[in-house]
Amino acid sequence: MDYKTASLIDRCADRVQTASLTDRVSLSVCILCSVFCILLTSCGISFKMNGANINYQTTHSISVADFPNNAPMVNPSLSNALSEGIRDLYQRQTRLQMLRKGGDLELEGEITGYDITQGAISTDSYASESKLTITVVVHFTNNIYPEESFDKTYTAYQTFDASRMLSEVQDELCATMITEISENIFNDTVAKW
Numbered sequence: 001m002d003y004k005t006a007s008l009i010d011r012c013a014d015r016v017q018t019a020s021l022t023d024r025v026s027l028s029v030c031i032l033c034s035v036f037c038i039l040l041t042s043c044g045i046s047f048k049m050n051g052a053n054i055n056y057q058t059t060h061s062i063s064v065a066d067f068p069n070n071a072p073m074v075n076p077s078l079s080n081a082l083s084e085g086i087r088d089l090y091q092r093q094t095r096l097q098m099l100r101k102g103g104d105l106e107l108e109g110e111i112t113g114y115d116i117t118q119g120a121i122s123t124d125s126y127a128s129e130s131k132l133t134i135t136v137v138v139h140f141t142n143n144i145y146p147e148e149s150f151d152k153t154y155t156a157y158q159t160f161d162a163s164r165m166l167s168e169v170q171d172e173l174c175a176t177m178i179t180e181i182s183e184n185i186f187n188d189t190v191a192k193w
Contacts, residue, residue, distance in 0.1 A: 052093055052094050052186075052190045052191055053190060053191055053192045054094060054095075054096065054190050055144075056095055058104075058144050059096065059104045059105060059144050060096065060097055060104055061096055061097040061098070061099050061102075061103040061104050061105070062090055062094070062096040062097070062098060062099065062103040062104065062105040062106070062107065063098075063099040063100060063101050063102055063103030063105070063106050063107070064083065064086050064087045064090065064098070064107045064108075065083075065100075065101070065106075065107065065108035065109075066079065066080075066083045067079055067082050067083045067086075067108075067109050067110055067111055067136065068110050068111070069110075069111040069114070070110045070111060070112055071111050071112055071113050071114035071115075071135070072113075072114075073114050073115065073116075074114065075114055075170065075174065077174075078111060078114060078134070078174060078178075079111060081174060081175070081178055082111065082136065082178050082181070082182075085178040085179065085182045086107065086182045086185060086186075088182075089182045089183065089186050090186065090190075093186065094190060103143075104142075104143050104144050105140070105141070105142055105143070105144075105189065105190070106140070106141040106143065107138065107139075107140055107185070107189070108138075108139050109136055109137050109138040109139055110136070110137055111134065111135070111136050112135050112136065112137050112153075113133060113134065113135030113155070114132075114133075114134055114135075115132070115133045115135075116130055116131070116132055116133075116166060117130065117131045117133070118130055118131075118162065119131045119159055119162070128161070128162055129159045129160065129161060129162050130159065130160055130161075130162045130166075131157050131158070131159045131160075132157060132158055132159075132160065132166070132169075132170070132173050132174075132177075133155060133156070133157040134155070134156055134157070134174070134177045134178075134181065135153060135154070135155045136153070136154045136155075136181055137151070137152075137153050137154075138151070138152050138153075138154060138185055139151050140152070140185075140188070140189050142189075150188070152188065154181045154184050154185060156176075156177035156178075156180040156181050156184075157177070158173040158176055158177055160173060
């Protein structure tokens with residue numbers, strides 16, 4: 001502590017000791033309010049509950065095209081589930097108007113991979129787990145701020161017991177991966193984390 005700060009504290013302590021009880025309370029309240037105001041003005045705290053970083057004065061809408069499934073192995077419900085999962089996330093987390101085409105922000109892409117691979121090998125030389133992987137190529141166009149546009153590939157995977165059939169676990173695994181991919185797309189497009 002430097003000399004000036006120590007001197008100021010000593011003077012405040014002297015005033016508190018010589019003041020009446022009412023004056024002490026008033027002085028204490030005044031000091032607490034001053035400290036609070038200093039802390040409040042020196043710290044800028046800003047957060048958003050949804051994590052979106054959107055200038056709603058310039059950006060009003062988003063269009064999310066259907067994501068066709070062009071993977072060699074096709075899950076018939078995956079295209080619709082992914083497209084709707086992405087739309088739902090933007091509708092829940094932003095105030096952007098959802099359009100089919102021509103939004104200020106545009107998302108389009110395709111599912112390019114839906115693959116099952118063998119994972120860990122057990123002691124009897126058989127696969128003990130399998131891995132389901134979804135790969136999605138996304139083209140994002142920001143018509144308001146074109147420099148923020150990009151093309152990117154997103155991949156998510158889930159493992160499952162190799163003794164189980166894919167049809168038994170497919171819906172649950174896909175739902176988890178769709179959520180992960182949708183959140184990653186959301187973060188890259190409007191959250192900017």
